[in-house]
Amino acid sequence: MHYITLPSELVGFTNHSSEIVKTVSNRKMYLLHGELKAGAADSLCPQCGGSMHIHDRCEVNLRHLCFGDKLSCLRFTKLRYYCPRCGHSHMQGVPFQAKGHRISCELLTFTRDLLAYGFTNKQVAYITGLGRNTVKDIDLERLKEKYTVDGERLIQPERQARFLGIDEFKLHDGHKYAVIIIDMETGHILWLAHGKKKASVYSFIEHVGKEWMEGVEAVACDMNSDFQEAFEDRCPHIQTVFDFV
Numbered sequence: 001m002h003y004i005t006l007p008s009e010l011v012g013f014t015n016h017s018s019e020i021v022k023t024v025s026n027r028k029m030y031l032l033h034g035e036l037k038a039g040a041a042d043s044l045c046p047q048c049g050g051s052m053h054i055h056d057r058c059e060v061n062l063r064h065l066c067f068g069d070k071l072s073c074l075r076f077t078k079l080r081y082y083c084p085r086c087g088h089s090h091m092q093g094v095p096f097q098a099k100g101h102r103i104s105c106e107l108l109t110f111t112r113d114l115l116a117y118g119f120t121n122k123q124v125a126y127i128t129g130l131g132r133n134t135v136k137d138i139d140l141e142r143l144k145e146k147y148t149v150d151g152e153r154l155i156q157p158e159r160q161a162r163f164l165g166i167d168e169f170k171l172h173d174g175h176k177y178a179v180i181i182i183d184m185e186t187g188h189i190l191w192l193a194h195g196k197k198k199a200s201v202y203s204f205i206e207h208v209g210k211e212w213m214e215g216v217e218a219v220a221c222d223m224n225s226d227f228q229e230a231f232e233d234r235c236p237h238i239q240t241v242f243d244f245v
């Protein structure tokens with residue numbers, strides 16, 4: 001049996017013993033048994049400030065980084081606390097667990113880096129030993145953080161656009177429409193909205209700000225569209241350019 005002891009950056013975790021097991025997909029995995037130290041904040045009731053009691057404990061398995069070709073998994077016990085004064089209960093915090101996933105923060109970082117370097121979801125799933133759905137979720141989170149604010153709206157344009165293009169596209173189900181605003185000189189999408197045409201233009205203008213809009217010289221759109229009206233409303237200096245026929 002080969003043992004490894006983690007030189008751990010995993011705050012509060014002490015690795016007692018390790019064993020090599022096989023996963024369902026027949027990969028070798030270090031099962032790293034250990035203990036998670038409770039912090040002072042864990043037993044303090046966030047509701048009433050009272051002192052909480054340990055109510056029960058449960059086993060946690062958190063996938064962690066790979067060591068060579070072997071996967072790893074941290075196994076420890078987590079405490080559930082109960083406040084006798086107000087009835088509040090919560091689980092002990094795990095500072096190194098990635099939010100929303102049963103993996104360590106380190107494995108999340110590694111996975112996101114692999115995705116950022118252009119590995120496909122399938123390759124990343126193999127390298128990390130994570131399920132395809134988990135990789136897909138992590139990739140989606142990564143893209144949302146990169147390209148949007150609050151997970152919905154696209155981030156501010158990187159450069160001043162002089163010439164915008166705006167159009168409405170039918171989405172796959174045929175009922176929903178999406179308004180897309182692009183920088184005609186770079187092709188980059190600046191805005192994607194699912195609302196009404198005019199409202200989409202107004203929210204875009206609000207998002208980029210008046211000063212930025214002043215740098216825009218022209219916008220290409222369909223003739224007599226709500227888009228034209230909306231731009232004329234808010235930014236009369238912008239020239240409207242219709243279909244190039």
Ligand SMILES: [Zn+2]
Binds near residue numbers: 083087
């Ligand atoms: Zn309480």
